[in-house]
Amino acid sequence: MHPLLILPLAPLLLLQGLYVRKVTPRLPEPPGARSGETGDGPGLRLLVLGDSAAAGVGAATQSEALSGQLIQKLAGSRRVAWQLWAANGLNTRQSLDMLERAPAGNFDAVVISLGVNDVTGGVSLDVWLRQQQQLAELLRKKFSAHRILFTPLPPMHHFPALPQPLRSVLGERAKQFxxxxxDLLRSQADCQLLAFNLPMQADYIADDGFHPSAVTYGLWAGVAAKAITPAE
Known part of the structure; x- marks a missing residue:
């Protein structure tokens, strides 16, 4: 939607945003391990980084969330040493701050879920892209990341929790991001935008109408696992 068309809607969009925050159930981050080592085969050091989706909100336990299902898919052929650094509500700037505070380390692969809170928080596209580049550079330099996998923003224009026209406006921004x-990642050989674009179905989304379900986490984990071990 063109910015000139959005401007007259600004008061309504603000009210709808406040309403959604008030009435949408706040699902907890699921219980379960956030680090560990498992599997057989060559070693793989894995980091899952990001927001509430990375943290598994919408799943009952971490074993049903992204990190748990991804580890299960990798552990058949890899000895996976993994860590989950994610929290509900985290945006890219906050993730950068977290990485800057963390001790240096080494990860063979990093799976990132960020962007929804930047879109809902009104972060500009130019600022967000600069932050994505900073994120990739920090992961390379401080954490020796060999493969950096970014997850596309989800199809927010299909989120049941969002009323119209807010749903369409946020959905268009997500597509633009x-x-x-x-485009940003195309020339960076160690970075990849995961090919994860699902048609929305009822069982793909959690009860809050906003977060992934365990089914979606499984599909996401499958796409990420193939990107991490493409030759298998």
Missing amino acids: NRALE
Whole structure:
């Protein structure tokens, strides 16, 4: 939607945003391990980084969330040493701050879920793209990341928790962010935008109408696992 068309809607969009925050159930981050080592085969050091989706909100336990299902898929052929650094509500700037505070380390692969809170928080596209580049550079330099996998923003224009026209406006921004991120990463050999674009179905979304379900986490984990071990 063109910015000139959005401007007259600004008061309504603000009210709808406040309403959604008030009435949408706040699902907890699921219980379970956030680090560990498991599997057989060559070693793989894995980091899952990001927001509430990375943290598994919408799943009953971490074993049903992204990190748990990804580890299960990798552990058949890899000895996976993994860590989950994610929290509900985290945006890219906050993730950068977290990485800057963390001790230096080494990760073979990093799976990132960020962007929804930047879109809902009104972060500009130019600022967000700069932050994505900073994120990739920090992961390379401080954490020796070999493969950096960015997850596309989800299809927010299909989120049941969002009323219209807020749903359409945020959905268009999410699409714009995805297109720009794909362009940014195209020339960076160690970075990849995961090919994870699902048609929304009822069982793909959690009870809050906003977060992934365990089914979606499984599909996401499958795409990420193939990107991490493409030759298998």
